[in-house]
Amino acid sequence: MQEQESITGSSDHRITLVHEMSTHNFDLIRFASYRTAMKLRFIQKKVNLHALDIWNVIEAFREQGLHALEPNSELSVARLETLLCSLYHSLNKRAPPTQQAHVDICSSLLLNWLLTAYATVDNVGKIRVFSIKVALATLCAGKLMDKLRYIFSQISDSNGLLLMWRFNEYLQEVLALAAAVYESPSFSYADTLAPSIFNSNAKITVNDFLDTMMSDPGPPSLVWLPLLHRLASVENVIHPCQCDACQRENFSGFRYRCQKCPHYTLCQDCFWKGHTSGSHALDHTVKEYSSFSPNKTIGQSLRKSFRCVPDKQKNNIPRFPEQPEKTLDLSHIVPPSPLPSHNGFSDGNFLSHFDGMGSLDSRSTAKSLDSARDDEHRLIARYAAKLAQESRSAIHHGSLRQKSLSPDSLFQSFHCEDISAPI
Ligand SMILES: [Zn+2]
Ligand SMILES: [Zn+2]
Structure with a gap:
């Protein structure tokens, strides 16, 4: 009874969340990869998962005894609620007063969003342990490499080799996140996916796994995953210049420069939504920058080149490697203080x-x-x-x-x- 009340009482929160997401007009973004990453970033921040890192999440799994459960076992809503509340309570113990999470609201929002994301006809009110692990490990803060190492630990055997059937399950779970933000037409699970990423007969070690998952281009169905992490690291980067389409100055996020029109610069909003001005056209080649420097050589390793094409042409979805942001990725670095605050603050x-x-x-x-x-x-x-x-x-x-x-x-x-x- 208590579980039912909990679901009903907070389902309004989820509707509000979905409605708020729609007001951001993410659907106007032409590229499926950016669109999916932006929507998931929105969810991540709304439920405060961006303030928790992978270590906090693993700690909560252990505290709540999830590490001892079979991945396919199911958790009741009440137990999931306890897990989420414990995550936010421990976050509040570490977070400065200005960044305290509303435990009830956050856990209710996340609970309902997860239940919807992983709902099937016969698991109403329950969720698989593995679904929770993949969802939280994907949406928390932290470096993609650390998260993938954790995922590998969950889908490999005792000899440290990837279990293909477990990798297959991982793909189902992680792609349910894209589907939960209505992006399944672009990124959906299929039985053929796992064998297209790894040869079923090969022995895949953790390094093979990381090499493939973080390569450029990575698996097409997961192209939004490294992008989600790059978004987080550039959203506070300010470019001290003006967007030639919307005229905004000192904009943040990614910056784009046309390779054909001299000095033609676009902010991420304008580029993603296809806004242009003057003689610039959508088929011009542009380069993406995640930092700003008047010095030409600095941006060299950071910029990625691609042509702006609509995502309808699947092969041309822009893809990016999860390369270390050499100069400006300060967001998840352990501070040089004795405080254990690698929590995204x-x-x-x-x-x-x-x-x-x-x-x-x-x-x-x-x-x-x-x-x-x-x-x-x-x-x-x-x-x-x-x-x-x-x-x-x-x-x-x-x-x-x-x-x-x-x-x-x-x-x-x-x-x-x-x-x-x-x-
Ligand atoms: Zn603009
Ligand atoms: Zn141009």
Whole structure:
């Protein structure tokens, strides 16, 4: 009874969410990949998942005992609600007063959105553990590589090799997110998808998995996934110039430059929605920039070239690699303080360290943080290998359960030991 009340009482929130999303006119975006990424970014921020990183999510899974459950087992609405509430309560313990989440509203919104995203005829009021893991791991903050490592831990065997049938399930779960923002016509699941990404007979290790999932171009059905992460890192980047279509100055997000019309610049809104002016035409080649610099050489590694084409021509959907944003991706870096605040609170606290420094000239600082991040990733890789080894010998000795060295616990282990250590 209580579960029913909970669903009914908060379904209005979901309708409001969907209505609010429609007021943003994301459907006017010509490119399916950007459209999907923008819609999911909207949902992510509305339910405050952008303030939680993958480690917080894994921690909550463990606290609520999800790591010990079979991926196909189902959770009741009440238990999902408890999980989500615990996520937001622990977020509020870490978050500064100005960034506190409304636990009731956020968990109700997210709960209803997830239930709708994963609803089938015969699972009303229940949701699979694996669906929750994929949804939260995809929509929380953090680096795509960390998230994919976690996903791999969930879909690989005890020898560290990808299980194709589990990868297939992952694709179903992750593409349900695109469908939940009405993008299934562009990105939908099919049985043929998994074998088109990995050869069913090959032995796929974590590195093969990451190489393929983060390659350029990556799997066409998931092209929106790295883009979602790039959106998050550029949305606070300000370009000190004017959009030639809408005349807006100092716009944020991506910047586009026509390769045919001299000095012709567009903001992301205008480019995505096909606004033009003067002699510029939609079939001109443009380049995308995620930073601004008067110095030509700096943007070199960041800009991506593609032609602007409608997404109807499927092969021409612009695709981007998840390459490290060398100069400006300050959003998810562990701050150089003893606080374990790698939770996406960069806007308020962390970025203030860079105030007055001039973002264009902060490259040396960003560079040292970048190498700190490289160290972090080396640590993750080393610990993952070490713990996987331990996990294998534990299996060998038949003691996996007793030691609870499940994939979740592997991640938890190096989270506790290393990731939260100050750098
Ligand atoms: Zn514009
Ligand atoms: Zn042009």
